[in-house]
Amino acid sequence: LWVTRDEFIFDDKNMNEEKQLQSRSTARILVALVVDDDISAQVRSTLENTGYTVFEAEDGASTLAIFQEKLPELVLLDVMLPDTSGMEVCAAIRALPAGRHTPVVMVAGLEDTGIISRTFDAGATNVIAKPINLPFLGQRAKYWLHSGALLAGEIRDMQRRLFSAQKFARLCHWDKNLDTGAFHLTCAEPRMFGLTLNCCYDDLFAAIDANKRDKARRQIDEACAADQPFMVEYPVRLSNGESRIILNQGEVILDDVRQQRLAVGVIQDITELKQAEDRIRYLAFYDNLTGLANRTLFREHWIKARSQAQRANRMVAVFFIDLDHFKRINDSLGHPAGDRALVAVAERMKLIFRHSDVIARASDHFTPLSLISRTGGDEFTILAAEITSLDDIGHLAERIIDAMNEPVRIDDQLVTLTASVGISVYPNDGDDIDTLLKNADIAMYEAKRRGRNKYQFYQHAMNEENRLRFLLSNRLRQAIDNRELILHYQPQFSVADGRLTGCEALVRWQDPERGLVLPSEFLPFAEESGLIRLINDLVLQHACQQAAKLVEAGVFAGCRMAINISGDKVNFPLLRRNILRTLTATGLPPEYLEIELTERVMMENISEAKEILQDLKDHGVSIALDDFGTGYSALSHLRLFPLTTLKIDKSFIKHMDDSINGRELLSAIIGIAKCFNLKVIAEGIETAQQMNVLTNMQCDEAQGFHLSRPITITALEELLNT
Numbered sequence: 117l118w119v120t121r122d123e124f125i126f127d128d129k130n131m132n133e134e135k136q137l138q139s140r141s142t143a144r145i146l147v148a149l150v151v152d153d154d155i156s157a158q159v160r161s162t163l164e165n166t167g168y169t170v171f172e173a174e175d176g177a178s179t180l181a182i183f184q185e186k187l188p189e190l191v192l193l194d195v196m197l198p199d200t201s202g203m204e205v206c207a208a209i210r211a212l213p214a215g216r217h218t219p220v221v222m223v224a225g226l227e228d229t230g231i232i233s234r235t236f237d238a239g240a241t242n243v244i245a246k247p248i249n250l251p252f253l254g255q256r257a258k259y260w261l262h263s264g265a266l267l268a269g270e271i272r273d274m275q276r277r278l279f280s281a282q283k284f285a286r287l288c289h290w291d292k293n294l295d296t297g298a299f300h301l302t303c304a305e306p307r308m309f310g311l312t313l314n315c316c317y318d319d320l321f322a323a324i325d326a327n328k329r330d331k332a333r334r335q336i337d338e339a340c341a342a343d344q345p346f347m348v349e350y351p352v353r354l355s356n357g358e359s360r361i362i363l364n365q366g367e368v369i370l371d372d373v374r375q376q377r378l379a380v381g382v383i384q385d386i387t388e389l390k391q392a393e394d395r396i397r398y399l400a401f402y403d404n405l406t407g408l409a410n411r412t413l414f415r416e417h418w419i420k421a422r423s424q425a426q427r428a429n430r431m432v433a434v435f436f437i438d439l440d441h442f443k444r445i446n447d448s449l450g451h452p453a454g455d456r457a458l459v460a461v462a463e464r465m466k467l468i469f470r471h472s473d474v475i476a477r478a479s480d481h482f483t484p485l486s487l488i489s490r491t492g493g494d495e496f497t498i499l500a501a502e503i504t505s506l507d508d509i510g511h512l513a514e515r516i517i518d519a520m521n522e523p524v525r526i527d528d529q530l531v532t533l534t535a536s537v538g539i540s541v542y543p544n545d546g547d548d549i550d551t552l553l554k555n556a557d558i559a560m561y562e563a564k565r566r567g568r569n570k571y572q573f574y575q576h577a578m579n580e581e582n583r584l585r586f587l588l589s590n591r592l593r594q595a596i597d598n599r600e601l602i603l604h605y606q607p608q609f610s611v612a613d614g615r616l617t618g619c620e621a622l623v624r625w626q627d628p629e630r631g632l633v634l635p636s637e638f639l640p641f642a643e644e645s646g647l648i649r650l651i652n653d654l655v656l657q658h659a660c661q662q663a664a665k666l667v668e669a670g671v672f673a674g675c676r677m678a679i680n681i682s683g684d685k686v687n688f689p690l691l692r693r694n695i696l697r698t699l700t701a702t703g704l705p706p707e708y709l710e711i712e713l714t715e716r717v718m719m720e721n722i723s724e725a726k727e728i729l730q731d732l733k734d735h736g737v738s739i740a741l742d743d744f745g746t747g748y749s750a751l752s753h754l755r756l757f758p759l760t761t762l763k764i765d766k767s768f769i770k771h772m773d774d775s776i777n778g779r780e781l782l783s784a785i786i787g788i789a790k791c792f793n794l795k796v797i798a799e800g801i802e803t804a805q806q807m808n809v810l811t812n813m814q815c816d817e818a819q820g821f822h823l824s825r826p827i828t829i830t831a832l833e834e835l836l837n838t
């Protein structure tokens with residue numbers, strides 16, 4: 117039987133009520149027939165005899181009152197009522213929540229045929245004619261109730277399906293009749309949206325955060341008034357205190373039947389979607405470790421900052437910040453500690469930024485144009501927008517440097533980090549961000565050269581050389597990875613008998629673009645950037661491997677492979693470890709290896725150098741003092757360090773005839789070296805005459821273009837085989 121309820125709520129309580137109704141033997145029928153009291157009375161008794169409960173009304177007003185009180189399953193309604201028309205009453209019933217689906221059967225006189233169509237417009241279910249055929253009435257009533265129940269069942273099933281779809285899609289539907297104001301909400305779990313089932317249109321907006329409420333409502337109202345679709349997003353606070361993001365999306369449609377305008381909307385919980393979007397945005401624009409902006413966001417901000425600077429005739433400063441010796445933290449404390457240090461640095465920068473009066477601040481309506489970003493390992497860049505004076509920029513840079521100098525606590529250690537800062541300024545130092553970043557980087561590099569822990573403005577005078585230097589060190593990094601560094605070997609010969617006594621491994625950069633690049637062009641950068649350690653190590657391994665092969669081939673007896681060790685600060689303990697390991701790994705007996713160091717390298721840490729070199733020497737490795745005659749050239753060093761070999765620098769050879777006592781000096785050096793039991797090698801022999809002089813001075817060995825240029829391993833093998 118028909119359930120006279122507006123909504124179907126599928127919880128147990130209501131299902132039980134429904135069953136109770138079904139189990140009743142009689143249905144309630146409301147009869148409002150007034151044309152003829154007789155007929156009314158006859159209808160009543162006919163229906164009651166058939167087993168129905170009947171309520172009677174006399175006019176439109178009482179019909180509605182009784183309807184609401186008794187909630188009948190069927191309404192029989194005269195088209196002509198004393199106070200109003202049946203159509204009006206029918207429409208009023210339909211507008212009631214409980215009356216939307218109740219079968220309403222109109223009773224019309226034959227003379228009323230003209231208005232039959234209007235009865236249907238008013239929402240009537242059926243029309244019967246007067247005089248009423250009483251014997252059939254009971255049967256008809258049964259039929260109407262039955263078909264009404266079927267329809268109700270169908271509607272209920274549809275609604276059930278709709279509800280579960282809504283529930284799983286987390287959405288609800290609302291419509292508002294723009295002509296009558298009637299409002300309906302269909303929702304499986306209205307609480308999920310901060311709504312209640314019997315809410316009105318105003319309630320739709322009740323749970324929205326106060327500061328967004330009026331705006332959201334206005335947007336929807338205005339769209340409806342203009343017949344426009346709408347899509348409005350707003351945050352709501354639910355009764356459990358939870359905050360969710362809601363999308364209210366809809367349009368205005370025309371109800372063909374009633375010729376009325378209907379605003380229909382779907383409300384959807386898009387919180388998770390929003391969170392996913394935010395996450396994607398975060399990943400695309402922010403650095404995961406520090407939460408700072410990444411390159412992409414940095415560039416986006418630059419575009420805005422520049423156009424604003426152009427309009428306001430202001431400057432934009434680009435800071436390039438590189439932490440000094442950051443690698444040491446990673447090496448000594450491990451990468452996780454390194455990461456924590458970076459996070460600490462980022463926090464510090466944020467703090468400076470927040471408290472700076474120089475940087476253009478975000479207003480309510482504009483995103484801030486200034487921002488800090490992390491662009492790589494220990495590299496940070498800052499975009500400072502709307503700057504009016506260079507002094508301001510300088511102050512900011514000082515702030516950054518000062519802030520960095522405060523020690524950071526990482527795990528249980530206090531670590532002091534310093535930073536080198538390079539600055540370029542738009543429009544002075546460049547018009548596009550690539551140029552500005554590059555120039556700031558060059559300036560940063562200059563700050564490092566000046567001793568680190570400093571800031572430096574870019575100057576055009578930081579000339580080509582600097583720029584190239586900078587580009588080169590970057591390229592070199594890649595070159596090492598790409599295995600573009602190769603070795604050539606320069607043979608060394610016995611002066612007395614011309615026998616080949618060994619060779620010096622000399623590194624070259626086989627650059628795919630520039631061809632063979634000599635060490636003088638890239639080693640200085642390698643030393644400044646610390647890459648030299650890697651190079652020393654590569655050369656050591658490679659040269660030992662080759663030498664081991666030569667030894668194995670039986671062509672290297674009595675010879676040595678000499679390698680150069682250089683760097684800003686050579687880590688001697690590490691050097692010893694690497695050498696001993698490499699010898700073991702390659703199987704090269706230590707007496708085949710010679711290492712060449714300059715006085716400068718040894719003087720950096722005299723005691724360590726002495727100790728470690730002595731140890732290596734004890735292992736059988738030869739130790740050569742390279743480039744003697746340049747730099748210190750202190751004869752006392754020959755005794756101070758545990759050497760085996762002295763290499764006289766090529767400049768000494770070249771200029772031995774420039775001064776009157778040049779040759780004597782050379783001869784004296786050779787003599788003293790021999791006193792110390794050192795083998796003497798003269799480098800840079802370019803002429804037969806120089807060779808003669810050295811032969812006369814009883815120099816032990818010679819190396820130079822006159823004898824052989826540095827050659828490939830294949831050429832060396834050939835030479836050794838002849």
Ligand code: C2E
Binds near residue numbers: 621652655679682
């Ligand atoms: P060095 O150790 O004094 O090496 C000798 C340099 O003199 C080599 O230059 C060699 O090619 C060059 N040379 C040899 N004979 C003559 C000659 O008759 N006339 C002239 N004018 N030059 C001659 P190269 O290969 O350009 O190396 C320059 C410097 O680069 C080396 O000086 C050394 O200090 C450094 N170096 C080269 N290879 C390596 C390496 O593998 N590791 C390290 N750490 N430094 C290296």
Ligand code: MG
Binds near residue numbers: 620680712
């Ligand atoms: Mg050398």
Ligand code: MG
Binds near residue numbers: 742
């Ligand atoms: Mg040398």
